[in-house]
Amino acid sequence: METMLRVDQLSKAFKNKQAVRDVSFDVRKGEIMAILGPNGAGKSTTIRNIMGIMYPDEGAISFSGHDKIPRYKIGYLPEERGLYKNVKVMDILLYLAELKDYPLKKARERALAYLKKFDLEGHENSSIEELSKGMGQKVQFISSIIHEPELLILDEPFSGLDPVSQDLFKTEIRKLAEKGTAILLSSHQMNLVEEMCDRLFMMHNGERIIYGDMDDVKERYANFKCTIRGKNDQHELEGLPDVERVEQDEDTSVLYLTRDVEPVSWLKHLPENLTVQELSIDRISLHEIFIDIATTGNIEQKEGATHA
Numbered sequence: 001m002e003t004m005l006r007v008d009q010l011s012k013a014f015k016n017k018q019a020v021r022d023v024s025f026d027v028r029k030g031e032i033m034a035i036l037g038p039n040g041a042g043k044s045t046t047i048r049n050i051m052g053i054m055y056p057d058e059g060a061i062s063f064s065g066h067d068k069i070p071r072y073k074i075g076y077l078p079e080e081r082g083l084y085k086n087v088k089v090m091d092i093l094l095y096l097a098e099l100k101d102y103p104l105k106k107a108r109e110r111a112l113a114y115l116k117k118f119d120l121e122g123h124e125n126s127s128i129e130e131l132s133k134g135m136g137q138k139v140q141f142i143s144s145i146i147h148e149p150e151l152l153i154l155d156e157p158f159s160g161l162d163p164v165s166q167d168l169f170k171t172e173i174r175k176l177a178e179k180g181t182a183i184l185l186s187s188h189q190m191n192l193v194e195e196m197c198d199r200l201f202m203m204h205n206g207e208r209i210i211y212g213d214m215d216d217v218k219e220r221y222a223n224f225k226c227t228i229r230g231k232n233d234q235h236e237l238e239g240l241p242d243v244e245r246v247e248q249d250e251d252t253s254v255l256y257l258t259r260d261v262e263p264v265s266w267l268k269h270l271p272e273n274l275t276v277q278e279l280s281i282d283r284i285s286l287h288e289i290f291i292d293i294a295t296t297g298n299i300e301q302k303e304g305a306t307h308a
């Protein structure tokens with residue numbers, strides 16, 4: 001697949017804070033790439049460097065192999081929401097399309113079609129302040145795609161949306177990728193990321209710690225966990241071989257197992273005095289991989305396995 005965006009060894013510091021260090025990744029035509037990481041990991045700084053809102057201290061950013069990134073080919077939904085409050089919806093959409101040199105007639109047609117799709121038909125002449133927060137967010141999303149960008153950067157597109165609107169956004173984002181748009185999506189909603197994204201790029205303390213195909217990453221980092229329903233002593237469970245940590249909630253215990261555990265032979269070594277009403281073994285979710293990295297700093301183990 002053709003590379004649309006390439007970020008190569010990007011570094012950026014603010015005074016004495018190294019916000020991004022030596023970060024590289026690419027986004028290809030027709031894929032949804034997730035950019036993930038705990039608060040303060042450096043995601044927005046990376047995105048702002050791509051958008052030219054700030055400049056890298058070191059490293060390079062290129063678009064389809066060119067150093068100069070053509071702004072009209074990029075769509076951007078920033079984390080900070082906000083459109084001119086007292087301007088009419090259609091006027092804003094046409095104004096933003098015009099800024100990107102997009103033909104106005106086509107922009108109007110697209111705006112009407114998208115407003116209909118997002119249940120905002122008839123709101124062309126409403127001003128933004130007359131809309132609810134979610135409705136305003138829909139208009140802002142439309143403004144980021146009105147000019148048919150080749151690269152679309154979405155910073156937390158789902159925050160503040162109700163489940164129906166979330167589904168609308170999900171469907172539209174997928175459709176755009178199917179039509180060939182390269183999409184870089186930042187989100188803290190791991191279930192949505194797991195469901196939608198083809199590849200992911202995870203940052204921690206400004207550095208890249210995981211990078212690869214969603215399926216490969218899950219197979220590689222998703223250790224097994226064993227859930228036991230039954231009253232058991234947490235310390236005893238923590239003392240079992242190959243158990244990294246135990247979470248207990250009333251009579252349910254979740255045992256997070258170390259990497260490379262072979263579940264069948266691990267089960268054979270469980271003590272006979274355990275109380276077991278139910279027992280299941282599953283792989284941890286992307287959500288849990290994220291928590292594991294963000295809280296235990298289990299990074300060295302992850303780092304060796306990053307791949308392009």
Ligand SMILES: Nc1ncnc2c1ncn2[C@@H]1O[C@H](COP(=O)(O)OP(=O)(O)OP(=O)(O)O)[C@@H](O)[C@H]1O
Nearest residue numbers: 014017018019037038039040041042043044045046
């Ligand atoms: N303009 C700035 N001046 C000084 N420090 C900054 C600035 N912008 C970001 N930082 C610092 O850089 C680090 C990375 O911030 P950034 O906003 O990129 O993180 P993030 O991953 O987007 O976080 P979040 O998920 O909370 O949005 C943080 O420690 C932050 O305090």
